[in-house]
Amino acid sequence: MTARPTPGWLKPALELGPVALFFAGYLWLRDDTFLIGGREYDGFIVVTALFIPLILASTAALWWLTGKLSQMQIVTAVLVTVFGGLSVWLNDERFFKMKPTLIYLLFAAVFFFGLWRGRSYLQLVLSEAMPLTHAGWLLLTKRMAWFFVGLAVANEVIWRTMSTDAWVNFKTFGLPIAMFAFFIAQAGLMKTHATAPEGED
Template sequence: MHSFESDTTPNRQEKEHPGLKLALELGPLLVFFFANLRGEWLVSKFPVLATLGGPLLVATGLFMAATVISLIVSKIVFKHLPVMPFVSGIVVVIFGGLSIWLQDETFIKMKPTIVNTLFGVTLLIGLMFGKSLLGYVFNAAFQLTPEGWQKLTLRWGLFFLFLAVLNEVVWRNFSDATWVNFKVWGTMPITIAFTLAQMPLIMKHSIEQDTSGKP
């Protein structure tokens, strides 16, 4: 019934097609990386792409197309849209479209800043109102004490803001190629390392799930 589900709880279709799920998540980024790397070659093979602008804007256009295709396939095959990729996809289309329309690469470069700031601020504002919003995403995967959810939500909120600041530092101070490499090959390892670093907190505050079937 619901179109959106937890990003961390695989349903039956996702369990049957784990390779496809990974490809849909990473595919658009790889398209973006390849298109930026071989932008001139792509334009020589498909001259219509020249209407988009320079190599980074060509990569942006293909990134937008790959992102939309990824979300459509996710909806068809897995019967739902993962929340975070969906929100990120909306920002990709809006800011990517602005970049191409105005011929200004700034908008697509700021996309990670906007997305990470949105997630970070949302989590931290939720805490201010006594809501550990991260629990709505992760609760089906594991259960924590209220204190555990508060601490984990605070850490993820601050981490998202850290990623936003880091993106600003990279795109404003380094070349386009460096920024693209960071976006594709830097952000994910940093996120994986941070996620693994949270395991002690998760283990400390985990609640044993009742499997007896009692209400």
């Protein structure tokens, strides 16, 4: 599929928009209870049910506009559908709260497997954006794998020991901030292991 010219803001909006709408919807409905089909659902479950088609529509729009999807986008859409669907079906918010844990552990496992084979699967995704030496990619991949393990542990601790409000804030703001901070912290590695773009000395 051929990618179509799109405004620069559209792709980030499609990626971050569903999360922002989930947060806004939760703030709006968190104190409400809904009777649907003779069964009571709290606001969190209703917002989760609305989030599933929203993330699928966003992912489909990204594919239609860009002609490709990253593995992270595909895995996220699948796990949102499966675990969000389980939360709605069983009327149990715990399944949806486990989703980030599984996403991060899955990618950590993939990265560790690649390192075991002497390869950086992170390089396959980011090589165009960050030209690094092979040693640099291996080191960055190792750090990111452990970072994902840390995020998985943090998600488990927060959803199991804190309120739903705290977990929603962590998911909406904490995870993106942690990811941003991680890459900022890798500035030294990127400088040390940077390579010139192809065709340049």
